[in-house]
Amino acid sequence: MARLTGIKIISILCLFLATGQVQGHIEFQSCGGLNSYFCVPRSMCSIQLGFRSLVSGNLGCHSTAVCCPQKSILTRVDIAVPEPVNLSCGRINAKGATFPISDLEYMAQENEFPWMVALLDATYKNYVAGGALIAFHVVISVRGKIDNKNPEQLLVRAGEWDFKVQTEQYPHVDVEVKQIVRHPDFDFNNGANNVALLFLKRSLKADIHINPICLPERPKNFDYSRCIFTGWGKKSFEDYTHMNILKKIELPVVQSSTCQNAINQYLPYKFVLHNSLMCAGGENDKDSCTDDGGSPLACPIQGQPGRYELAGLVNFGLHCGLPGVPGVYVNVANLRQWIEKETAEGPSPDDIQEIPLKPFNTHGWNLNEANKSLAYGNGNGQNEIIGQHYPVNNSPSQPDNADEWVVQEPNQNDAFGDGNAQNNFVNWYPQQNGASAQENNQRDQYSGNSENWDTSTMGYEYN
Known part of the structure; x- marks a missing residue:
């Protein structure tokens, strides 16, 4: 994205000092319990607070804002000038679409994954x-x-x-x-x-x-690749709410035989991994989790930095984040x-x-007051794709140049898994046709062989 430097509003600081408001539709509010700090769009502050500030509440500001000292508010800002959209599949915005957040852990940058x-x-x-x-x-x-x-x-x-x-x-x-x-x-x-x-x-x-x-060519084996899972599901097995900010977790793809053996250690019957399935994960506290079902597992395309193909979809797993126990994904290539x-x-x-873009000079901001509920826990011709009317090859090709959410707080020690690593599993069950949302969310026991297992039988469940 090209950028032009220009004057945002000439009298911005004078207006700030007097009222905390800027002419037009932008209205800033004090934050962090200090009168000299204001919630402003991240592009308007010379100081950029990163992951640690975000997960501890962002000082009452929204995730797209930063609690900025008055002296660090910019009068000259970089105005984003959109470039022609790259229509090649699988591209990412590694630094976010409009701003980066430094040192992010377990969360994606703003609009990092357009798919x-x-x-x-x-x-x-x-x-x-x-x-x-x-x-x-x-x-x-x-x-x-x-x-x-x-x-x-x-x-x-x-x-x-x-x-x-x-x-x-x-x-x-x-x-x-x-x-x-x-x-x-x-x-x-x-x-x-x-x-x-x-x-x-x-x-x-x-x-x-x-x-x-991008869709992968078939057949394709992703074993030992390190791929990226993204989703808004729960951060851990015990949580009752979803993440509001998109999760991003790097996971290794695990060989089918290794995965099958790991899962069979916890089941009362022999589980056979179908050829429409694959596995990823097995690293402590790094996993997809409840309600991440359907979320993508994207693997980097070799020789094409910044581009990814769809390897899998979150399917089911044993608890969340157990060391040595991968999650099971749909094998998209097969x-x-x-x-x-x-x-x-x-x-x-x-x-x-059509997508109604907001003008840059307003950012859509009209913050009448800092959101106190966020103060402690905000964080939680080549390369064609399938066409609008007729499918075409969605495989990555060689590059032209060869050369109701509650804000969650990701806990590094307890994120995406059971922090005490106790094996208190519930049994897997499918979403039942006609069942109410409440019934499905209760995750009642499912009998795969006419026997009702209790929670000590360590079954597996759909995410």
């Missing part, structure tokens, strides 16, 4: 599952999380980062679902073929924060033939969803 989407309940806009954009009108997720949902009951949210704020320079877009195609061979007993495609009513418009991920066939036969979108 990341959330599936929401259409009525209340509650979080349902994660997913990934594989075309501007097609989202891939897992069948188990939406098996009891009709298209009219779901919304797809693209371009999101922090569910608690509305001050992003690039706002999210909600799109209705036109049709859901579920894999017919999904097996509740072992998680095989747990995949679904959601066709959108309107095709999204390519932008810096909204763009599909299901690509089904994905291509269904995408080719799927419905076309009605039109293109």
Whole structure:
């Protein structure tokens, strides 16, 4: 993104000293309990507080702002001038779409992963599952999380980062679902073929924060690759709420035989890893977790820095973050033939969803008061993609140049897992058709062989 340096507002400091307000629609509020500190957009402060400040509450400011000393508020700012959007699949914004946050741990930069989407309940806009954009009108997720949902009951949210704020320079877009195609061979007993495609009513418009991920060539083996999981699920097994800021965790892909043996140590029957499945993780306190189902596992494309392909989708696991026990993911490469066939036969979108960008000079800011509830816990022709009407090759090609959320606080010692590492597992159960959200969230025991196991039997569960 190109940047031009210009004068933001000539009299900004004078107005600040007098009222704490800036002409136009920007209104700043004191923060950190000090009259000389104000919540301002991150681009307007010469001091950039990083991860530690963010997870400890950001001094009462939203995640897109920083608590800035009056003397450090800039009169000259870098005005972002959008460049033509790179339409190649799988690109990331490693430093965020508009600002970086230093030393982030277990969280993504702002709009770092443009393919990341959330599936929401259409009525209340509650979080349902994660997913990934594989075309501007097609989202891939897992069948188990939406098996009891009709298209009219779901919304797809693209371009999101922090569910608690509305001050992003690039706002999210909600799109209705036109049709859901579920894999017919999904097996509740072992998680095989747990995949679904959601066709959108309107095709999204390519932008810096909204763009599909590449699909891998088939067959492809990602063993020993270090890949990135992203999702808004719970940070640990014991939590009752989701993360508001997108999680980002680097995980190793584990060989199928190793994964199968690890899982079988905890199950009362022999588990066989289906060829539609793969595994990643096994590192202490680093894992996807409850309600991350459908969220993507993206692996870097060799020889193409900054580009990723979709290796897996969060499927199920044993607890969260247990050392030596990987999580189980949908193997996207082994299901690509089904994905291509269904995408080719799927419905076309009605039109293109436009993205209403906010003017830079206002940032959409109108903060009447610092949010005290955030004070302790804010943090928690090449390279084509599948087209809007007809599928084309979504494989990465060689580069042209060869040369209702509650703010969560990620705890480094307890993030994404059971901090005491006790093996108190509940049994896996599938989302049941027709079951209420409350019933599904209670995670009642599931009998895979007509026996009811208690919590000491260490079953596995869908995420």
